[in-house]
Amino acid sequence: MxxxxxxxxxxxxxxxxxxxxxxxxxxxxxxxxxxxxxxxxxxxxxxxxxxxxxxxxxxxxxxxxxxxxxxxxxxxxxxxxxxxxxxxxxxxxxxxxxxxxxxxxxxxxxxxxxxxxxxxxxxxxxxxxxxxxxxxxxxxxxxxxxxxxxxxxxxxxxxxxxxxxxxxxxxxxxxxxxxxxxxxxxxxVVAPWRDGGQAQFIEQPIPPTTSTGTATARQWALARLHLPLTLAELAEQARMSHRTFARRFRDEVGVSPGRWLIQQRVFQARELLESTDLPIDRIASEVGFATGTSLRQHLHEAIGVSPIAYRRNFRQARRDKLLRPAEPGYVPAGRRPSEPSNCSPQR
Missing domain, CATH: 3.40.50.880 (Class I glutamine amidotransferase (GATase) domain)
Incomplete structure (x- = not known):
């Protein structure tokens, strides 16, 4: 090795x-x-x-x-x-x-x-x-x-x-x-991923520590991303009304519950594309997208590439990084993978 x-x-x-x-x-x-x-x-x-x-x-x-x-x-x-x-x-x-x-x-x-x-x-x-x-x-x-x-x-x-x-x-x-x-x-001991397009918390009041937050509902959802989760189910986990939950969620996370679910599903799909050889339709099902077409659409919206291109680009970048400078095919460490920039806010 x-x-x-x-x-x-x-x-x-x-x-x-x-x-x-x-x-x-x-x-x-x-x-x-x-x-x-x-x-x-x-x-x-x-x-x-x-x-x-x-x-x-x-x-x-x-x-x-x-x-x-x-x-x-x-x-x-x-x-x-x-x-x-x-x-x-x-x-x-x-x-x-x-x-x-x-x-x-x-x-x-x-x-x-x-x-x-x-x-x-x-x-x-x-x-x-x-x-x-x-x-x-x-x-x-x-x-x-x-x-x-x-x-x-x-x-x-x-x-x-x-x-x-x-x-x-x-x-x-x-x-x-x-x-x-x-x-x-x-x-x-930090969150593993917050998308670059997530909003900054600009002069938003922080919910008092005594109030009930949405963290429990988020943890519940992360364990069930493969299911067709609804706002009503998330609000029920937080013991809030739909309207209160949606408002509190945006205050705490910076995006709507629906947008957050899409971001987490895309994130998990990227992990599976990197670490497995599962077919695209199977990955879509594993992370909660109804079809492979839906996964392709959301992945392209997030990072500008198809699932197949993402998997190919990631694995090529990994091979490049495992080569020593003296070996044929070496790519300098400062070079970027061919994945397009993610510089647009996710709305």
Missing amino acids: VSLTPHRVVVLALDGVYPFELGIPNRVFGVADGRYEILTCSVDGFPVRSQADFGIAVGRDAAVLETADTVVIPPCDIAPYLAGEPPRSVTDALTRIRPGARIVSLCSAAAVLAATGMLAGRPATTHWSVTDQFRRVFPELRLDPNVLWVDDGDVLTSAGATAGIDLCLHLVRADYGSEVANMVARRC
């Missing part, structure tokens, strides 16, 4: 970095059983100021960016970038990223990429609270503030805080499949 060559992730800590998001790449990629190597750097190798009451010491400078398969930029002090004055040291550092490497911004760090021209004409997202500023300063940016993350191939952006975890899990899933991504999610 050919051993894995670790995918190198380099995290660039800039002045005013947010400690929580700075730790996300190491926390997520670091529990993938050696599939990733995570290195942290600053532009000059010196400590950087954080948004907390402590500094961050790093041991590497921007030279390590030249070796990265994926570069992650956590949120930082974005005032200079919104003012159109990105520090020259940062601009110089970003030019050291090799062609073909993935570039990922978390939360408001999209301003770093936008100010240095790396998001020109691209779809992107950021934290909802800075949307108006982004649109004024970067009018050429195709900004969608209503999603959790945007995958535009070699450049990816996420919304605030935990959306960065969702995006990193998406990268693990793209690199190594749903089984590995689910294992990583379990070890991090």
